[in-house]
Amino acid sequence: MSAIEQTEAARPRGTRLPRRARRNQLLGAAQEVFVAQGYHSAAMDDIAERAGVSKPVLYQHFPGKLELYLALLDQHCEALLQSVRTALGSTTDNKLRVAATMDAYFAYVEDEGGAFRLVFESDLTNEPAVRERVDRVSMQCAEAISDVIAEDTGLSKDESMLLAVGLGGVSQVVARYWLSSESPVPRDKAVALLTSLAWRGIAGFPLHGADGQPAAEGH
Amino acid sequence: MSAIEQTEAARPRGTRLPRRARRNQLLGAAQEVFVAQGYHSAAMDDIAERAGVSKPVLYQHFPGKLELYLALLDQHCEALLQSVRTALGSTTDNKLRVAATMDAYFAYVEDEGGAFRLVFESDLTNEPAVRERVDRVSMQCAEAISDVIAEDTGLSKDESMLLAVGLGGVSQVVARYWLSSESPVPRDKAVALLTSLAWRGIAGFPLHGADGQPAAEGH
DNA sequence: ATAGCCGTGGAGGTCAAGATCGGCGTGCAG
DNA sequence: CTGCACGCCGATCTTGACCTCCACGGCTAT
Structure with a gap:
């Protein structure tokens, strides 16, 4: 369940960020999850949760899981x-x-x-x-x-x-x-x-x- | 679609083999598929098809995909x-x-x-x-x-x-x-x-x- | 101050792939 | 000849993960 403990990013899940900053934050969260679990075991839900946002925002910044990975x-x-x-x-x-x-x-x-x-x-x-x-x-x-x-x-x-x-x-x-x-x-x-x-x-x-x-x- | 062409194993899908021989044949087919596609992209269907048998036979010889991979x-x-x-x-x-x-x-x-x-x-x-x-x-x-x-x-x-x-x-x-x-x-x-x-x-x-x-x- | 807009959130659809159940045909013992 | 056992197959179920639809709340312009 809680395989990933939040180490630093414990957003109150309500902050509003400018696009660029949000994107970078998502990249950071994705990196942590991908590094910890690998590509296949990493779920988009995990990354979204790690970043303190919901899934749609993830898809508003990246077309899909693969592109997110490729960016990193x-x-x-x-x-x-x-x-x-x-x-x-x-x-x-x-x-x-x-x-x-x-x-x-x-x-x-x-x-x-x-x-x-x-x-x-x-x-x-x-x-x-x-x-x-x-x-x-x-x-x-x-x-x-x-x-x-x-x-x-x-x-x-x-x-x-x-x-x-x-x-x-x-x-x-x-x-x-x-x-x-x-x-x-x-x-x-x-x-x-x-x-x-x-x-x-x-x-x-x-x-x-x-x-x-x-x-x-x-x- | 046909990423894997049958090179040598084109069983008419009707041969009856003793258990040991069938197992070895399955291992061979699995190796070909795993090598060619990697673990995740390799489907049990692919391996079964490659071996010229149906999926249940695979599961009669190996408990699951992971065990098959580990054997190899x-x-x-x-x-x-x-x-x-x-x-x-x-x-x-x-x-x-x-x-x-x-x-x-x-x-x-x-x-x-x-x-x-x-x-x-x-x-x-x-x-x-x-x-x-x-x-x-x-x-x-x-x-x-x-x-x-x-x-x-x-x-x-x-x-x-x-x-x-x-x-x-x-x-x-x-x-x-x-x-x-x-x-x-x-x-x-x-x-x-x-x-x-x-x-x-x-x-x-x-x-x-x-x-x-x-x-x-x-x- | 208030009305509108835009980004956020939770709930759900779809699909692929791993794993499994009732029939079928064959070979052998009696 | 006939019943039994065994290995095999087609068709199906289910899970899990990627990817979108309807309601809400904060910012801006007048």
């Missing part, structure tokens, strides 16, 4: 992409770049509201619109990373994309693990560890051979 | 765990271990039927039973990896778990990307690249400093 998804995809791009552009020292990017993922995941779940743990990936957005942000992040890799290692576009996806994957997976497991390792230390791992790994691909072949590979 | 999930979680453990135990050469494990993930993902989606891309993670299984197999894989790491680097359990989760994450994320993007990089080459990345990264954590601090860290 777009918002947080954009935020992730911005964070990653900012981190990558914050320096030209590649090791610091790795550290900054890793930290960006941790910050993103740790960000209040747990909005990262909408991007990384969506339960609506079968919806093409959702799939498209999630895939797109992954690709854009990977491309931003792979540009640096390709330039500094001489690897082909395809190969550097593989590595970039890997680095992004490490960051995302470990950050989520670190958060959910409440690891005793503090965030700084975790980031430093992962940075060390990733940097040693990626720095092993200098442009040694002009043919793009990295270094000695077994077979 | 357990099956493929177990398969992944076995693959990873086998790979880790296949050699004592750590570099080969990394390669073997990486390859295990690729093989798992490339395995016919796309069953990896049930584990890595489930849209039912809000269901506690599913969440528990997915988390458990992730943790078990990571622990198997971290045991090796902890032993060979002298890092603490928590720290080696972070790295292990990272290595597992790389494998899983890149394998999925490699498969879905149909990268021109052949599988051997992709595995070699990732192995190189991971091995250089992880091999940089020898027990250098007795204090557990890896190497020079910027700040």
Whole structure:
């Protein structure tokens, strides 16, 4: 029944808000519910109740449940992409770049509201619109990373994309693990560890051979 | 409408099967539908139709949709765990271990039927039973990896778990990307690249400093 | 001050999908 | 030959969630 306890929004259910503010408030309520319950378990009734309004107002601001979800998804995809791009552009020292990017993922995941779940743990990936957005942000992040890799290692576009996806994957997976497991390792230390791992790994691909072949590979 | 075309199972809908065989056939049909459409979009009608039987038969073999899904999930979680453990135990050469494990993930993902989606891309993670299984197999894989790491680097359990989760994450994320993007990089080459990345990264954590601090860290 | 208007609220419609009941045909024992 | 048991099917029920219709109360212009 009361799976969601009202933490901060306990509107007396009678306040009149300007459109923009109401919309933002609805987005906030929707985010809380979607994050807590996932898309499918979240009912529009829950979101309306959480926001302290009735259902019709929800439908006066958003055409439907999917669009509401997509609005949040777009918002947080954009935020992730911005964070990653900012981190990558914050320096030209590649090791610091790795550290900054890793930290960006941790910050993103740790960000209040747990909005990262909408991007990384969506339960609506079968919806093409959702799939498209999630895939797109992954690709854009990977491309931003792979540009640096390709330039500094001489690897082909395809190969550097593989590595970039890997680095992004490490960051995302470990950050989520670190958060959910409440690891005793503090965030700084975790980031430093992962940075060390990733940097040693990626720095092993200098442009040694002009043919793009990295270094000695077994077979 | 006809999102799923019958590829091999076009039962004339009149065959009589012994219980065990029917059950396995139902599991196969369910896997195809769940993989193709995800849990929520998959209807019991679809699965029954795919198997060439009527709905009541499904319910004579499984109590409900969730149990059917869990049966498949357990099956493929177990398969992944076995693959990873086998790979880790296949050699004592750590570099080969990394390669073997990486390859295990690729093989798992490339395995016919796309069953990896049930584990890595489930849209039912809000269901506690599913969440528990997915988390458990992730943790078990990571622990198997971290045991090796902890032993060979002298890092603490928590720290080696972070790295292990990272290595597992790389494998899983890149394998999925490699498969879905149909990268021109052949599988051997992709595995070699990732192995190189991971091995250089992880091999940089020898027990250098007795204090557990890896190497020079910027700040 | 008062009349009108616009946004809010509760109650209800619709539909999809999970879960289930009475018949049917087949194969075997006596 | 015949009755019985078993597995299967068509048709149906019900629940739950998304999405709208009729009454109410606060703001504005004269």
